[in-house]
Amino acid sequence: MTQIPSPSGSTVAEAEAFLAAHPEIEAFDIVLHDANGIGRGKIIRRHELLSFYKGGRHLPISILGLDICGEDVHETGLIWDQGDGDLRAWPIPGTLVALHGTRPARGEVFMSMYDLDGAKMTSDPRHALQAQVDALAAEGLYPAGAFELEFFLLANDRGPDGKVQPARDVLDGRASAKTEVYSVDHLHGMLPLFSDIYAAAALAGIKAETMISEYAPGQYELTLHYRADVMQAADDLMRLKRIVRAQARSHGVTACFMAKPVEAYAGSGMHFHVSMLDAAGKNVFVEAVEGQWSDTILHALGGLRATMGESMLVFAPHANSWRRFAAQSYAPVSPTWGVNNRSVALRIPAGDIKARRIEHRPAGVDANPYLVAATVLAGIRHGLTHQIDPGPETTGNGYTGPQDAPPIPVDWRGAIEAATASEFLKFALGEDMHRTFTAIKAAEYARVARTISEVDFDLYLHTV
Known part of the structure; x- marks a missing residue:
């Protein structure tokens, strides 16, 4: 050699x-x-x-x-x-x-x-992200960010109805089928597992931070420390998923990273927080007067909004991904933007003006963070280059949606078709990664489409 x-x-x-x-x-x-x-x-x-x-x-x-x-x-x-x-x-x-x-x-x-x-080798997702990071650096911009990790802890065995069920507490075997959102006491039952997750993250150099009991039985969220290097942020997310899966297995439960494992409850997202620094380390999204948004952040929002439809396959890459999108579900259903509003797709969070950032909310936890970050950065570049106006801010219930919102696909097949035809996504991922990704998704769609599911038999076996 x-x-x-x-x-x-x-x-x-x-x-x-x-x-x-x-x-x-x-x-x-x-x-x-x-x-x-x-x-x-x-x-x-x-x-x-x-x-x-x-x-x-x-x-x-x-x-x-x-x-x-x-x-x-x-x-x-x-x-x-x-x-x-x-x-x-x-x-x-x-x-x-x-x-x-x-x-x-x-x-x-x-x-x-x-x-x-x-x-x-340009069908490697890591190289796709690096290409966008390098392109921004050539323009004097340096993206920083962090991902949020939502996941379910499930029992290894299915319930009597054949469906997945929340894991019992690893501390004492206690069971709960309640939502338990933001319950601190509920978290205590999983502390032995969470302690091992934090220990493994620390050993790997990952700053895992807040643990939350989320909006479904058995669902949790773990936040990550903001990184000045977006590639490091994606590495953190990938490694943390491996850590959570391994430590859950060692405690006799299953960590689930499906976007929507339980039909009656909210799915799991992978929100991506992103800001942009200049060569001096200054956050260029920060406005001069608080609340009077800079052209930079508005144009970034405009680019993300304009390209969201043809990018949805990256954010929702699997058949199950599309079950997550529903009104009143904390998952966005149209390319809206707003401030301190969890019903929109693109959120400017409340907080210190110096930490001004965009929270990109469409991606499910089943998405590839390297491709998500590459596509988001390309969308921001598109908006900055073309000075795209994002339109009016969405206030109140974003699920009602503005009438002028750019269309997004309504299902997996539509997302595959939109992504395959997208010149923007070729720009975002590179031609080789775009071809590889869309071909794989088309093959997976064909696999699912030809599979006869239990739903088919339940609906049609004795009725048609």
Whole structure:
């Protein structure tokens, strides 16, 4: 294998220092995230880590052309069109961490895909986000942000009706089918699990912050510290999902990141808070007089609003994603914007003027944060470049919706069609990532469409 300098910027010295500091670690998860945000890769032994940092690791190109089930999607052009040859994955600097509570002790490192000559493999979601970050930097702007993580803790077994049910408290086995929104006492029953989540996050260098009992039985929200680097914010979200899933499993419950696992209650979002800094670190969204919005934040809102319809597949990428959107559900149903208003899609939160930001609310927790962030940044760029007016602020009940709102798809199929035809989404993701992502979604739609569900038998077996 020809030795080339690591195109990701990783160094052997980082791996050597980590091994010296952690003599107990015996193996490492090396993780690449695909279009669906699924971690794919290998577990390597301790003695293999240095060679990984010296020369990368060969992986088949098809690893980035898989659907949600891990099946090849030939329409991506990443399977037999390329002879399913190997490319080279390289470790991402700063992502090498120890894992909490593993026996024997293990570590984890994220990686990204490159061609054999070191060029970026542009169907890698991480590269799509980096391209938008780089484009903004060329314009003297530097995005900062954080994601919110909403999730369900479910029992491992289904209920008598065959549906999922909230997990019993890991502390004492107590059961509750109540909403328990914002109940502090309810949180106490999961404290042993939450303590392990916080410990694992701290070990990984993630500042996990507030835990909330959310608006459905078994639903929780965990907030993350705001990052001056949006790529780091996306890494935090990806890693925290892995942490929550692993720690829940170790406590005998299931962490669920479906957007809508329970039909009678609210779904789980992945709200993205984003602001924009200049070269001096000043937040350019801040207005001169509080409440008199700057042209910068208004144009950013205008761009996000104008591009939301053709971008919805990124924010709601799965069949189940579309069950989350319903009136009075805390999930937006039209491209509205407002101030201190949770019924809109684009919210300017209340708070210190210095922390002025946009809360982008359409994405479900099942979305890929790298692609969400790339698309949001591209939408902001579009609005700033074309000085797009976002229209009037929505006040009161945003679910009634303004009549002049740009249309958004009403279902998954419509979102796939809109995304496939979208020149903006090609601009946001890059042509290769756009082709890969939309081909995978089309294949998944076909899989779902040909599946005969229990709903079919319930509605039609004895009636038609």
